[in-house]
Amino acid sequence: MQHGKRGPAFWFLGAFFCLFVLFLYGPTLTILILSFQGPSGGLTFPMNGVSVHWFKNLFEKQMVGDFAGSLQRSMILGAATMVVTVIASFSAGLAFRNRFRGSGVIFYLAIASLIVPSILISLGIGLLFRVLGWDPTWYTSAFGAHLTWTLPFGLLIMFAVFNRFDRRYEEAARDLGATSWQTIRHVVVPILLPSLIGVGLFGFTLSYDEFARSLYTAGTFNTLPLEIYGMTTNVTTPVLYALGTVTTGVSFAVIAIALLSVTWLRRRRARHGSDAGKAT
Amino acid sequence: MNRFKVWITYLQVAPLALVFLLFLIVPIATIVVVSFFDYNTTQIIPTFLLQNYEELLLSPVTWRTYQQTIQFAVITWALTLVIGFTVAYFVAFHVRSPTMQTVLFLICTIPFWTSNVIRMISWIPFLGRNGLANTTLMNMGLIQQPLEFLLYSDFAVVLAYVHLYTLFMVVPIFNSMMRIDRSLLEAARDAGASGWQTLWNVILPLCKPGIAIGSIFIVTIVMGDFVTVRMMSGGLSASVGLMMANAMSLLQYPAAAANAVVLLLVVLLIVAAMMRMVDIRKEL
Numbered sequence: 001m002q003h004g005k006r007g008p009a010f011w012f013l014g015a016f017f018c019l020f021v022l023f024l025y026g027p028t029l030t031i032l033i034l035s036f037q038g039p040s041g042g043l044t045f046p047m048n049g050v051s052v053h054w055f056k057n058l059f060e061k062q063m064v065g066d067f068a069g070s071l072q073r074s075m076i077l078g079a080a081t082m083v084v085t086v087i088a089s090f091s092a093g094l095a096f097r098n099r100f101r102g103s104g105v106i107f108y109l110a111i112a113s114l115i116v117p118s119i120l121i122s123l124g125i126g127l128l129f130r131v132l133g134w135d136p137t138w139y140t141s142a143f144g145a146h147l148t149w150t151l152p153f154g155l156l157i158m159f160a161v162f163n164r165f166d167r168r169y170e171e172a173a174r175d176l177g178a179t180s181w182q183t184i185r186h187v188v189v190p191i192l193l194p195s196l197i198g199v200g201l202f203g204f205t206l207s208y209d210e211f212a213r214s215l216y217t218a219g220t221f222n223t224l225p226l227e228i229y230g231m232t233t234n235v236t237t238p239v240l241y242a243l244g245t246v247t248t249g250v251s252f253a254v255i256a257i258a259l260l261s262v263t264w265l266r267r268r269r270a271r272h273g274s275d276a277g278k279a280t
Numbered sequence: 281m282n283r284f285k286v287w288i289t290y291l292q293v294a295p296l297a298l299v300f301l302l303f304l305i306v307p308i309a310t311i312v313v314v315s316f317f318d319y320n321t322t323q324i325i326p327t328f329l330l331q332n333y334e335e336l337l338l339s340p341v342t343w344r345t346y347q348q349t350i351q352f353a354v355i356t357w358a359l360t361l362v363i364g365f366t367v368a369y370f371v372a373f374h375v376r377s378p379t380m381q382t383v384l385f386l387i388c389t390i391p392f393w394t395s396n397v398i399r400m401i402s403w404i405p406f407l408g409r410n411g412l413a414n415t416t417l418m419n420m421g422l423i424q425q426p427l428e429f430l431l432y433s434d435f436a437v438v439l440a441y442v443h444l445y446t447l448f449m450v451v452p453i454f455n456s457m458m459r460i461d462r463s464l465l466e467a468a469r470d471a472g473a474s475g476w477q478t479l480w481n482v483i484l485p486l487c488k489p490g491i492a493i494g495s496i497f498i499v500t501i502v503m504g505d506f507v508t509v510r511m512m513s514g515g516l517s518a519s520v521g522l523m524m525a526n527a528m529s530l531l532q533y534p535a536a537a538a539n540a541v542v543l544l545l546v547v548l549l550i551v552a553a554m555m556r557m558v559d560i561r562k563e564l
Contacts, residue, residue, distance in 0.1 A: 009475060013370040017384070020367050023443065024391050027402035030412075034405055044410045088295040095292035098285070106293060109300040115496060115551055116308070117504020119521050120540050124307025127314050127533060130324075144303035151296055205393035211507055216528065228397050232511060244398040251394040259386070 028248060035241035043238060054242035067227060067243065073138050074224035075250075078208035080139075081146045085203030086196055088147075089154030093162050094184070096155075110152040118212035121148055126216030141217035146207040153206070154199045161195040194262040201258040205251055308544070315537035324533050332538035342539075345518045346546070352434075352509075352519065353502040356441040360498050361491065363442065364449025368490075369483070372457035373465075385454060392447050400440050400511050407431035407439075432514030440512045445501055449494035456490030457483065496554050503547050 034041075038049025058067055096103060113121075125145050129136045136142070169191060173183040189196070211225040218226055228243055315332055318325040336342050371384045391399065406412045407430035414426040429435055460483065468478040506521030520543050527536035 010374050013366065013374055016366055017370045020363065020446075021387060024388070027406060027443070028391075028394070028399065030405050031398075031402040042410075044405045044408055045412060045415070084295070088299065091292040092296040095289045098289050100286065100289045100293070102297075103293075106297055106300070109304060110296075113300060113304050115500045115547065116304070116544065117500060117521065117547060119504050119506060119524065120311065120544055121304065121307060123524065123528065123536060123540055124311045125303060126528075127537065128307045128310040130533070131310060131314070144299065147299045148303045151299055155296065201393065209393075209395040209397075211397055212504075215525075225395060225397050228395070228401075229507065229511075232397070232401060240401060244395075244401055247398055248394050252390075255390055255393050 028244075031241040031244045032248075034238055035245040037238040037241075041238055043236065043240075054237070054239045055246070057237075057239045058242045058246065066222070070222045070224045070227035071246075071250075073221060074208050077138055077143060077146065077223060078204040080143060081150055081207035082200045082203035084147060085150040085154045086200045088151060089158045089199050090189075090192075090196060092155055093158030094188075096159065097162055110155050113148045114152040118149065118210075119215070121145055122213045122216045129217075136217050136219040138214070138218045138221055138223055141219070142214050142223065145213040145217045146210055149210060149213055150203045150206050153202045157195060157199050157202070161192055165192070194265050197258050197262050197265075201255065204254055208251065208254075311537045311540050311544075314534055315541045317534040317537075319532060319534045321531070329534075332534050333542075335535070336538050336542065341518075342523070345520055345523050348518055349503060349520045352437065352441065353499050355438055356445070356502050357495060357498050359438070359442050360446045360449045361495070364446050364494060365453055365487070365491070367446075368450050368454040368457055369479075372454055373483075388447060388450050396444055397507065397511070399444060400508060403436065403440065403443075403512070404431065407436060432512070432516055434513065434517055436512040437509055437517055440508050441502055441505075444508070445498055448497035448501070449491075452493040452497075453487055453490040456487040460486050492554050496551055499550055499554075500547050503550070504543065 034043070034045070034047070035054055036050050036052065037047055037054060038051045039053040041048035092106075096107075122145060125141050126136060129141050134140075165188075169187050170183050173187045174180075178186065209225055210223075211229060214223050214226055222230065224247060228240075228247065231240060231243065314324065316328045316330070318327045318329050318331070367388065371381055371388075375381050375384060404411065408414075409426050409428070409431070411430065413430055414423075417423045418426065464482055464486075465478055468482050473481065504521050506519055506525050509517050509519040509522050510525075520539070524536045524539045524543070527533075527539060
């Protein structure tokens with residue numbers, strides 16, 4: 001398997017893999033193409049000319065609900081979720097390196113947070129706010145609901161990262177007289193930066209795309225996925241695809257930024273060796 | 281550990297613990313409490329009743345819905361397992377350069393970070409009445425009438441599940457595969473095992489933890505889903521999540537809460553059974 005010529009198994013599995021990738025990306029590419037339909041085009045092929053008509057349509061407020069507003073809310077919420085996810089996961093990752101009472105409970109809570117169906121979290125937070133007489137809003141209840149989804153991913157990634165982290169770097173820093181804060185700031189964070197960017201990517205994208213956990217928690221003003229869902233029931237023009245193209249475009253931009261910065265950090269590290277401790 | 285350090289540790293874990301307390305434990309507790317409340321058309325009335333559970337469990341609709349949801353879960357689980365295992369196997373054992381492995385793995389994971397609702401919408405041009413699938417089949421002369429079952433059917437629901445969630449199988453299985461000591465495979469070959477025998481007797485057993493984690497994800501997601509069912513079946517299929525959402529839209533909060541409690545218990549039972557196969561903490 002590892003040496004010599006490729007056998008028939010390789011080609012068969014390779015073809016299977018290609019089909020799988022086509023299956024994953026094909027539909028998205030199709031709506032990307034169809035979003036440039038001409039003004040008289042419909043939801044399916046053939047294309048009736050090529051235009052950006054539907055993108056313009058998207059930003060005219062009265063036509064399709066409040067797209068610009070919901071996009072803005074989702075971006076802010078995604079960014080806030082990202083920041084809190086990175087900080088809370090990293091900090092909890094540090095704590096979990098020491099044995100402390102209750103660590104088991106918190107670990108199982110994180111697992112529970114992953115496997116309890118999203119709609120139950122949404123329903124629970126929605127009910128809680130109703131019982132308390134508070135109005136759910138996207139920046140309070142939906143924010144918390146999103147964190148219950150992103151934090152477990154963040155925590156599990158931090159576990160994996162700290163399991164592979166060489167504690168001798170920290171000891172060396174301490175031997176050279178660094179305080180614990182300096183050790184974290186100048187040694188641990190720079191070494192783990194690529195993983196922290198990964199956690200941030202999870203935080204932003206999972207929040208930006210979250211539907212079920214926003215459903216009963218977002219309150220009066222919709223986040224983007226809720227807005228899109230609402231549109232699917234009453235919009236039957238390619239403006240739906242234009243919306244899909246823009247939303248997916250934002251996701252891809254965020255993914256690209258994260259992956260490029262991780263690659264760049266790796267390259268730089270390979271060139272200079274570790275620069276941990278050199279920062280000023 | 282001195283006292284000061286203990287406090288620091290608790291302080292470090294506090295934000296995480298606080299989020300879980302406020303947005304996981306308290307809301308679930310609220311659901312449990314509200315599930316015993318009474319309600320009329322305008323409000324919920326705090327009391328202690330078992331009526332919500334009685335109505336739920338004595339209704340044949342509930343049992344049919346659970347049956348359909350479990351059926352969706354089992355079919356989706358089987359398909360994602362076979363597809364996910366094959367994909368992970370190819371990348372882990374047939375791709376030789378680590379860079380290429382990373383690239384292919386990323387190609388599989390990137391859709392996870394994009395919108396599920398959009399990915400469901402993107403099936404319309406394929407499966408619709410005048411979609412690509414029907415047009416192609418009619419042009420080839422294989423069918424005379426457009427196939428109606430493609431969009432808005434159980435078929436479309438399962439297709440969407442496989443499309444959206446196979447990745448939850450690929451990632452943990454791939455992770456398990458990458459930890460397999462390659463000298464074991466060599467040993468199997470030296471001992472005369474064929475490719476299939478190695479796969480069946482060496483690789484598959486060592487992938488069990490990954491398979492278990494992937495299965496937990498798939499089963500819990502499908503059991504709790506309602507948006508996929510509603511969008512892809514066009515309201516023709518039922519699911520437990522959808523039943524709950526319907527109760528919510530009728531403002532029957534206690535009924536929805538009772539439903540949620542039962543669903544939670546069912547899901548936890550399934551997960552507990554699967555957890556017996558794997559120690560998750562060891563897998564990181």
